[in-house]
Amino acid sequence: MAGSNPNAKPMNLTLKVWRQKNRITDGGIVDYQVKDISPDMSFLEMLDVLNEDLLRKGDEPVAFDHDCREGICGSCNLFINGRAHGPEQGTTTCQLHMRKFSDGDTIVIEPWRATAFPINKDLSVDRSAFDRIIQAGGYVSVNTGGTPDANEIPIPKDVSDRAFEAATCIGCGACVAACKNASAMLFVSAKVSQLALLPQGHVERKTRVENMVAQMDIEGFGACTNIGSCAAECPVGISLENIAILNQEFISAKATSNNLA
Amino acid sequence: MSWISKTLSSSIGRKIIMATTGLFLCSFLLVHLLINLQLLRHDGGASFNFWAEFMGTNPVIRFMEIVLMLGFAVHIYQGLALAVKNKQARGSQGYVSNHSEQNSQWSSRNMALLGTLLLIFLIVHLMNFWIRSRFDAFGGLAEVRVPNLDHPVGDLYSVAAASFKIPWYVALYALAQIALGYHLWHGFRSGFQTLGLSHRKYTPAIYYTGYVFSVGMAVLFAIIPIIMFFSAEYQPRPATAQPVEQSLTEEPALR
Numbered sequence: 180m181a182g183s184n185p186n187a188k189p190m191n192l193t194l195k196v197w198r199q200k201n202r203i204t205d206g207g208i209v210d211y212q213v214k215d216i217s218p219d220m221s222f223l224e225m226l227d228v229l230n231e232d233l234l235r236k237g238d239e240p241v242a243f244d245h246d247c248r249e250g251i252c253g254s255c256n257l258f259i260n261g262r263a264h265g266p267e268q269g270t271t272t273c274q275l276h277m278r279k280f281s282d283g284d285t286i287v288i289e290p291w292r293a294t295a296f297p298i299n300k301d302l303s304v305d306r307s308a309f310d311r312i313i314q315a316g317g318y319v320s321v322n323t324g325g326t327p328d329a330n331e332i333p334i335p336k337d338v339s340d341r342a343f344e345a346a347t348c349i350g351c352g353a354c355v356a357a358c359k360n361a362s363a364m365l366f367v368s369a370k371v372s373q374l375a376l377l378p379q380g381h382v383e384r385k386t387r388v389e390n391m392v393a394q395m396d397i398e399g400f401g402a403c404t405n406i407g408s409c410a411a412e413c414p415v416g417i418s419l420e421n422i423a424i425l426n427q428e429f430i431s432a433k434a435t436s437n438n439l440a
Numbered sequence: 441m442s443w444i445s446k447t448l449s450s451s452i453g454r455k456i457i458m459a460t461t462g463l464f465l466c467s468f469l470l471v472h473l474l475i476n477l478q479l480l481r482h483d484g485g486a487s488f489n490f491w492a493e494f495m496g497t498n499p500v501i502r503f504m505e506i507v508l509m510l511g512f513a514v515h516i517y518q519g520l521a522l523a524v525k526n527k528q529a530r531g532s533q534g535y536v537s538n539h540s541e542q543n544s545q546w547s548s549r550n551m552a553l554l555g556t557l558l559l560i561f562l563i564v565h566l567m568n569f570w571i572r573s574r575f576d577a578f579g580g581l582a583e584v585r586v587p588n589l590d591h592p593v594g595d596l597y598s599v600a601a602a603s604f605k606i607p608w609y610v611a612l613y614a615l616a617q618i619a620l621g622y623h624l625w626h627g628f629r630s631g632f633q634t635l636g637l638s639h640r641k642y643t644p645a646i647y648y649t650g651y652v653f654s655v656g657m658a659v660l661f662a663i664i665p666i667i668m669f670f671s672a673e674y675q676p677r678p679a680t681a682q683p684v685e686q687s688l689t690e691e692p693a694l695r
Contacts, residue, residue: 197536208536261539287537294531359540359549360526362451392452401529402451402522404551405630411543423638426452430636433447440443 187218190282194229196241197289199298206298208287218278222265223248223255225277226288242301250274250414253349256356257302258289263353263412271351271414291352293361295398306352308398309366313350315394316387317370319379332378345373347415354409354417360401365409367395368425369417375428385432392429452634454522459634461515462627468508469624469657476664482673485597490586493593496573516559523552547622548630554623561616568603569596582677584684595677595684602676604668613665621658628653 191214199206213229220228223245230240246254255272259265265275280286288302296304334342346369354365371388374380380387403422410419447453475495478488495501540549547554572579573596581594603609628650632638637646668674677684 195536206533258535258538261535261537262542266542289535289537292531292533292535294529357540357543359530359544361529361531362526364451392450396451399529400451401526402455403634404455404522404526404548405626405633406544406548408540408544408549419633420638420640423633423636425636426456426634427636429450429452430456433443433453438443440446 187278188282189215189217190277190280190284192216192225192280192283193285195285195287196229196302198241198301199290201300202297206301216277218276220277221248221273222257222259222275222277223273242299242303244303245273248273251349253351256291256304256306256351256353258291258356260287263291263356264351264414268411269414269416271349274414291356293352293355293400295361295363295400296352296355304352306350308400309350309352309363311398312363312367312391312394313370316383316390317374318383319374320383321379334377338376342373342376345369345376345417345421348373348413348417349415351414353412353414355400357408357412358401358403359406359408360404362403362409363395363398363400364403364422364425365413365417365419367391368421371428372421372424375424384428385436386438388425388428388432389436389438392425454518455634457514457518458522459631461511461518463631464511465508465515466624466628466631466653468511473657473660476661479597479600479664479674480667484677485584485595485601486586488597488600489584489593489595490589492573492596493586493589496594512562516555519552519555545626548626551623551626554619557619558616558623561612561619564612565616569599572599584677598676601668601674604665604674605676607669610665610669614662617658617662620661621654624654624657625651 191212194211194213195208196211197206198209211229211233213225213232216225216228223243226241226243233240244254244256246252248255250271250273253271255264257264257272259272259275264270264272265279267275267279290296290298290302291304291306293304295308296306298304348366348369350366352366355361355363358365371391374387375384405419405422407419410417448457475488475491478491479485481487567578573581573594581596582598583592584595585592604613629647632643632646
């Protein structure tokens with residue numbers, strides 16, 4: 180393997196994996212042994228090894244979500260040893276490497292747990308609740324026409340930086356998974372504050388926050404108690420300041436919008 | 441007015457109710473502490489009885505007492521209701537392994553538990569002091585005369601002095617303040633965050649004020665019954681039929 184550490188010894192691990200047939204049936208923890216895991220493997224590659232073993236034995240492989248495996252798409256979402264995306268800070272599951280574990284370790288792997296994120300199968304959860312929240316207002320309406328000039332709308336550098344920091348949210352759902360209340364406030368606040376900071380977002384500013392919060396409540400996410408575990412587990416470091424901005428936006432929208440319903 | 445009820449019943453609206461009532465209750469704690477500290481004056485309770493009389497008779501305070509009770513009721517109801525809702529949001533199957541201690545503070549995760557302990561303490565506390573001082577049917581108070589007032593006042597000081605000679609009572613009071621301290625440790629700064637009052641210039645000051653406030657409240661509230669328990673200076677007045685004369689400088693009842 181190019182770039183691998185020749186001194187790294189392969190590891191043998193015990194995995195305790197949540198297995199669940201479908202949305203309706205109950206699940207449970209099943210123990211598996213995996214052997215000769217390279218410390219250079221990513222966590223998902225380790226699971227690939229497990230699944231190849233299971234396929235060879237004629238067992239059903241463990242279902243888990245993944246796509247880009249580069250920490251960008253937000254698809255991979257595993258609750259590893261009691262932490263969202265595992266023990267390392269600022270990392271998605273796919274960017275977590277096996278060198279963070281030791282030979283002989285027992286690793287507990289669970290799906291995100293939230294009423295709003297029903298389990299599809301094994302470790303794969305349905306996060307379409309997030310999509311519906313974005314559909315409720317997490318967008319900017321643009322009229323068609325000629326291409327506008329770049330930099331036509333002046334935006335101060337620090338404002339665009341803060342908006343960009345909020346925009347880095349990949350929608351993985353670690354905030355919901357880590358939160359004691361399964362609250363989606365960090366996710367919603369990232370989108371609301373990103374668009375509230377930029378002039379392009381001002382047209383729908385009030386309806387956006389009203390509709391997104393209403394949809395968040397409909398989906399059955401909990402209420403924020405400012406614990407801060409969401410920001411601590413967020414792989415891209417979305418800050419709690421965004422939740423304060425969301426609260427501000429919500430209060431001012433409710434007080435001043437023309438929406439009487 | 442449906443937009444108001446919709447706002448207040450949304451998840452953020454309910455948190456705003458928690459924050460405003462919580463911060464209001466903090467202001468009550470401050471007043472309560474200042475009056476409690478009068479207990480430690482070496483005047484046989486004259487200052488404490490004076491302020492207890494003021495709190496029991498001043499019309500503005502009597503009105504605020506009703507607001508305060510509503511504040512408590514709303515804070516307690518909303519807190520418990522939110523705790524139930526938030527538990528349901530996790531679902532019936534929780535995590536098999538969850539190391540939340542690695543990403544958050546214990547007090548932040550246990551506000552409902554701490555609040556429930558405080559509720560139990562509050563009931564015991566109200567039954568001993570508040571009900572007695574307001575309703576004669578529940579024991580009532582002996583009467584004393586304090587300086588600067590032309591009428592006799594209830595001797596709430598003796599109730600406190602007698603209560604804080606009972607070991608389990610002192611222990612309950614001191615332990616309840618630990619729950620109060622932890623509750624405020626999270627609650628004070630959290631209230632500001634919920635109201636959207638977060639700014640990189642002022643938020644650190646809010647955090648430190650909250651930490652000083654919570655530790656200060658817990659320590660000062662706890663130390664009063666402990667001092668009154670161990671010091672022979674603080675004794676309840678023996679029951680007499682006549683109102684006792686009190687002065688700010690000497691204590692005639694004990695001489």
